[in-house]
Amino acid sequence: MPARRQKVRGSRQSVDKPVLDSLPMLVVELDRLTDEARFENATIERACLRGASARDAVFDTCSVARSEMDETRLPGLRMLDVRMEKCGGVNAD
Secondary structure (H helix, E strand, O other), rough: OOOOOOOOOOOOOOOOOOOHOOOOOEEEOOOOOOOEEEEEEEEEEEEEEOOOOOOOOEEEEEEEEEOOOOOOOOOOOEEEEEEOOOEEEEOOO
């Protein structure tokens, strides 16, 4: 039986290092979303998506920074290994 990983309480370091820091990332300029949009290994900065609406969008291994996502409607949104820094998301659904 494989050994189970245990989280260290009180530690400021995660058990596994973040994957984002070691991957080459594609810089993406994003000003709108479409249904079933897919972003993989991407860096998205300063995106203005205020009020955007899209179904089944996927963000996989992405870094999103300083982006506006207020009042977005994203049913079926899937996010895996996504880092969001200084992003707005007021009244997002």
